[in-house]
Amino acid sequence: MAEIVLERLAHAYAPGAPYALKPLQLTWRNGGTYALLGPSGCGKSTMLNIISGLLRPSEGRVLFDGRDVTALDTGVRNIAQVFQVPVIYKSMTVGENLGFPLVCRGAPAAKIKARVEAVAERLGLAPILSKPANALTADLKQLVSLGRGLVREDVAAILLDEPLTVIDPQLKFDLRRILKEINEEFRLTMVLVTHDQTEALTFAEEIVVMNHGEVVQMGSPTELFERPETEHVGWFIGSPAMNFLPALLEKDRIIVPGTDLSVAAPAALPQGNLKIGFRPEHATLSPMAGDLEGKVTRIWFEGADEVLGIDWNAHRVKVRVSGTSPARIGEAVSIAVPTNRLCVFLDGRRLHLG
Amino acid sequence: MRTFYLSLKYLAVVLWSAFVIFPFLWMLSTSFKTANAVTAGAKWLPWVQFEPSLAGWQSLFGGVGGINIVKPYLNSGIVTLSGSAIALVLGTLAAYGLSRFTFKAGPLGNGDITFFFISQRIMPPIVLAIPFFLMLRFLGLLDTLPGLILIYVAMLMPIAVWVMVDFFNSVPRGLDEMAWMDGCAPVTTFVRVILPNAVPGLVVAAMFCVIFGWNDFFFAFTMTFTEVQLLPVSIVALNSSVTPWWSLSAAAIVSVAPLAVLAFVVERFLSRGGLAGAVR
Numbered sequence: 001m002a003e004i005v006l007e008r009l010a011h012a013y014a015p016g017a018p019y020a021l022k023p024l025q026l027t028w029r030n031g032g033t034y035a036l037l038g039p040s041g042c043g044k045s046t047m048l049n050i051i052s053g054l055l056r057p058s059e060g061r062v063l064f065d066g067r068d069v070t071a072l073d074t075g076v077r078n079i080a081q082v083f084q085v086p087v088i089y090k091s092m093t094v095g096e097n098l099g100f101p102l103v104c105r106g107a108p109a110a111k112i113k114a115r116v117e118a119v120a121e122r123l124g125l126a127p128i129l130s131k132p133a134n135a136l137t138a139d140l141k142q143l144v145s146l147g148r149g150l151v152r153e154d155v156a157a158i159l160l161d162e163p164l165t166v167i168d169p170q171l172k173f174d175l176r177r178i179l180k181e182i183n184e185e186f187r188l189t190m191v192l193v194t195h196d197q198t199e200a201l202t203f204a205e206e207i208v209v210m211n212h213g214e215v216v217q218m219g220s221p222t223e224l225f226e227r228p229e230t231e232h233v234g235w236f237i238g239s240p241a242m243n244f245l246p247a248l249l250e251k252d253r254i255i256v257p258g259t260d261l262s263v264a265a266p267a268a269l270p271q272g273n274l275k276i277g278f279r280p281e282h283a284t285l286s287p288m289a290g291d292l293e294g295k296v297t298r299i300w301f302e303g304a305d306e307v308l309g310i311d312w313n314a315h316r317v318k319v320r321v322s323g324t325s326p327a328r329i330g331e332a333v334s335i336a337v338p339t340n341r342l343c344v345f346l347d348g349r350r351l352h353l354g
Numbered sequence: 355m356r357t358f359y360l361s362l363k364y365l366a367v368v369l370w371s372a373f374v375i376f377p378f379l380w381m382l383s384t385s386f387k388t389a390n391a392v393t394a395g396a397k398w399l400p401w402v403q404f405e406p407s408l409a410g411w412q413s414l415f416g417g418v419g420g421i422n423i424v425k426p427y428l429n430s431g432i433v434t435l436s437g438s439a440i441a442l443v444l445g446t447l448a449a450y451g452l453s454r455f456t457f458k459a460g461p462l463g464n465g466d467i468t469f470f471f472i473s474q475r476i477m478p479p480i481v482l483a484i485p486f487f488l489m490l491r492f493l494g495l496l497d498t499l500p501g502l503i504l505i506y507v508a509m510l511m512p513i514a515v516w517v518m519v520d521f522f523n524s525v526p527r528g529l530d531e532m533a534w535m536d537g538c539a540p541v542t543t544f545v546r547v548i549l550p551n552a553v554p555g556l557v558v559a560a561m562f563c564v565i566f567g568w569n570d571f572f573f574a575f576t577m578t579f580t581e582v583q584l585l586p587v588s589i590v591a592l593n594s595s596v597t598p599w600w601s602l603s604a605a606a607i608v609s610v611a612p613l614a615v616l617a618f619v620v621e622r623f624l625s626r627g628g629l630a631g632a633v634r
Contacts, residue, residue: 091550
């Protein structure tokens with residue numbers, strides 16, 4: 001259990017090569033749940049490997065509870081990691097797998113037995129302790145991997161590198177619940193790497209969104225949803241993604257021409273490509289003349305909700321309505337968005353308006 | 355239609371089996387013949403077509419004009435097994451290092467080192483005969499079992515390295531990394547985590563080593579004089595101006611027997627899928 005600080009950390013795989021991880025500064029509180037969210041190849045795994053010590057960063061320091069561990073070996077850091085593809089000691093039983101980290105650290109046999117039994121009990125692995133680990137299903141293997149972290153009471157952090165990718169949807173849900181419960185029970189620092197926003201949003205207290213080796217935004221799920229710092233975050237978080245419409249400055253307002261969507265412009269606005277964005281969840285169908293009029297071209301059924309695809313000027317705007325909407329495909333509709341829900345982006349970055 | 359294909363398949367298997375088994379049956383029947391029966395054309399049913407004789411087999415165990423095969427047989431066993439075992443241990447360690455760690459010697463890297471091992475099997479063995487001879491003479495190990503074992507280790511290790519590098523490359527690195535994270539030292543990681551997963555590869559490597567070692571004639575012949583004799587050399591010693599097909603056949607059966615048993619055992623491993631990806 002530790003607070004993890006990444007201090008002016010950056011990494012390039014070869015001297016002079018472009019950064020795989022651009023300089024960043026992060027603090028992970030002890031006992032917090034974090035998610036690293038971003039598309040493949042954005043530097044998530046590089047960051048994870050630096051924390052676990054499999055990779056030595058080319059710049060900056062890694063601190064565990066204030067102690068510089070940058071040069072320490074993986075084993076000494078006392079980190080546990082669950083990998084994307086279940087990695088398991090095939091030649092051992094479930095129990096031996098769970099006990100292995102303690103065996104490696106030379107713990108007394110009685111203690112190992114007690115810890116293994118406790119962890120197996122907690123994870124529901126007790127009935128299969130003596131089974132060969134190789135025979136387990138993927139989700140159980142991931143549980144065993146997790147268990148190998150939990151047997152060490154002093155484990156600094158548990159790193160989860162897309163651990164749910166190969167798991168069946170139903171079991172995914174269970175496993176995510178178990179992860180959450182474990183975190184609450186043991187107050188372990190947990191970092192989940194994922195490219196699945198639902199996973200990130202439901203698991204983590206704080207989400208680090210990454211793109212092209214850069215930390216784009218770090219914040220709570222609500223923050224990311226309500227106030228995305230960049231167009232990329234708006235597009236990446238939320239399903240469907242944020243709507244973006246081209247905007248321009250007219251007198252003292254930023255407007256989307258041909259609509260009533262407009263925001264008061266700040267005093268000094270630099271030149272650049274302007275866009276106005278809003279969440280499908282924040283728009284409503286308006287029976288009277290709304291802010292924007294378009295034609296319904298698609299309707300996605302999503303259980304309690306429906307998502308309408310509305311075409312306007314060669315753009316498709318999505319609107320989430322609860323229940324079944326009266327709108328039909330081909331029908332012209334009008335939508336309204338409260339002004340305080342509109343975000344303005346200049347060259348891909350959100351403008352902080354008053 | 356399905357039965358038709360199935361019968362075709364069985365027919366093919368039967369034909370192929372006949373093709374493979376026939377030489378062995380021929381060898382077996384020849385080993386019980388005498389000179390006359392051998393030269394009298396294609397006859398192979400004992401008692402019906404020819405009168406069986408034990409002369410061929412007797413000549414393997416100190417019979418008239420023969421040899422005693424027991425000592426060379428044991429020698430071959432000792433040299434092959436210890437040579438293979440040592441080559442396997444050294445080769446596996448080397449292969450793990452080459453698969454997991456990066457080595458640099460000037461412009462040369464891991465691939466070059468691996469090839470350097472394999473390249474020893476590329477040149478004809480005759481090239482090595484004189485250096486090996488001089489080295490063994492220097493060590494005073496000419497015409498001794500330890501000397502032969504040394505040579506066999508040198509000749510078999512490249513095979514072990516070759517097979518095992520390929521195998522370790524197919525064992526995911528994540529396994530090593532996980533063990534390090536669990537607090538395992540590199541040596542413990544190798545012994546307790548990687549090696550148990552490498553058993554199929556070890557079986558294949560061991561099989562190749564044993565086959566190559568057991569069948570070697572060249573070094574068995576050039577590095578020995580009178581004290582130590584290995585099986586292939588002693589079989590050649592059976593030969594005379596009139597080729598004794600009967601005793602040669604008996605000797606061939608005896609020397610191929612252990613390899614046949616080995617093939618059966620390993621085949622079990624292969625068919626269980628345990629070796630998937632072990633040999634390409």
